[in-house]
Amino acid sequence: MAGPSIALIGAGRMGAALASGWLAGRGKPDIRIQDPKPSETVTEWAGAGKVSLNPEPEPVDVLVIAVKPQVFPKMAESLKPWIGPQTLVLSIMAGTRLKQLTERLGTGHVIRVMPNTPGAIGKGVSVMAKSDIVMAKQLEIAGKLLKPLGEVIGPVDEKHMSVVTGLSGSGPAYVFLMAEAMADAAMAEGLPAELAEQLAALTIEGAAALMVQSDEAPSALRKAVTSPGGTTQAALDILMDEGGMPILMRKAIRAAANRDRELSRDTD
Ligand SMILES: NC(=O)C1=CN([C@@H]2O[C@H](COP(=O)(O)OP(=O)(O)OC[C@H]3O[C@@H](n4cnc5c(N)ncnc54)[C@H](O)[C@@H]3O)[C@@H](O)[C@H]2O)C=CC1
Ligand SMILES: O=C(O)[C@@H]1CCC=N1
Structure with missing residues (x-):
């Protein structure tokens, strides 16, 4: 059976990650991309006949909106x-609520999704929230379209989406910052740049893999590294001090969630 016809509006970092997942699947998906400034990759897909680029719009099975919320x-x-009567709209935009999508697009068949960039290598997580009239079959279609990006979670209550955005949507940036900061600190202590960057990245990769595979909570895994009176304890005394990482993260995720709420207000 042929897959759904999909129109992807905006094929930037996240939109293109989605499309590459669909293209890697079986069959010949019907993908139409609308983007006034298509990337080289998207232009190559179009040249190879894998997608149609900027065609005339007509009702499709699924409309995926991946432009910036301000646009x-x-x-x-x-x-x-x-959009036809049966078209499912899937929006990955931060700060654009289901009600706003429904009002501006004139359809209630809308699902809001928050993916993240590790989805580009199938290691992401996408969280869904749906409007009331979305049917089980449509949720299943959305799940299938998001699966190439990694884990799919939900539907969750839409009220959680701002914090979800601040946690898993923006979260990869916090981890990359940690890698940068760890490497910079090691360089400042005299380690060669290449070695510092390699060790920072491999340490984060290994710790993340251990955390995912282990039955133990992150706090237990942290304690397992921390010998009493040892080197880790000396570092954690700084990181967990008043104003340290836990409180900074609390402020950071609150700021991201508040920004999501602000973007929603701007869309009203
Ligand atoms: N980058 C990320 O980590 C994540 C982004 N998102 C959401 O995904 C959406 C896109 O973000 P990115 O891919 O990072 O941005 P991006 O800037 O890489 O991509 C946006 C794309 O939209 C295109 N575009 C601009 N105006 C357009 C128009 N009128 N019609 C069609 N296409 C148009 C641009 O040419 C560009 O290719 C945003 O709403 C963002 O909130 C969600 C989760 C994670
Ligand atoms: O920074 C942003 O607004 C988008 C949403 C989550 C990740 N990137």
């Missing part, structure tokens, strides 16, 4: 020709 209100009206 959406200005272009929402122009998306209506892609």
Whole structure:
């Protein structure tokens, strides 16, 4: 059976990650991409006949919106020709609520998704929230489209989506910052740059893999590294001090969630 026809609006970092997952699957998916500034990869896909680029809009089975949230209100009206009575709309935009999607697009068949960039290598996590009238079959279609990016979670209550965005949506950036900071600190202590960067990245990769595979909580794994009176304890005394990492992370995730809420207000 042929897969759903999909229109992808915006094929930047996240949109292209989704499309590459669909292209890697079996069959010949019907993917139409609308993007005024397509990347080289997207242009190559179009040249090879894998996707159609900037075709005339017509109602599709699934419309995936992956433009920046600030762009959406200005272009929402122009998306209506892609939407028929049965079209499922999947939005990955931060800070754009189900109600806003419904009102601006004139359909209640909307699912809001928060993916993250490790999805580009199938190691991401996508969290879904849906409007009331979305049917089980449509949720299943959304799940299948998100699966190439990694884990799919939900539907969760939409009220959680701002914090989800601050945690798993933005979260990879916090981990990359940690890698940068660890390597920079080691360089400042005299380690050669290449070795410092390699060790920081491999340490984060190994710790993440151990955490995922282990039955133990992250706090237990942390304690297993920490010999009383040893080197780790000396470092954690700094990181967990008043104003240290736990409180900084609390402030950071709150700021990200609040920004998501602010973006929602801007879309009203
Ligand atoms: N980058 C990330 O880590 C994540 C991003 N998101 C969401 O994904 C969305 C896209 O983000 P990125 O891919 O990072 O941005 P991006 O800037 O890489 O991609 C946006 C794409 O939209 C295209 N575009 C601009 N105006 C357009 C229009 N009128 N019609 C069609 N396409 C248009 C641009 O040419 C660009 O290719 C945002 O809403 C963001 O909140 C969600 C989760 C994670
Ligand atoms: O920074 C942003 O607004 C988007 C949403 C989550 C990750 N990137």
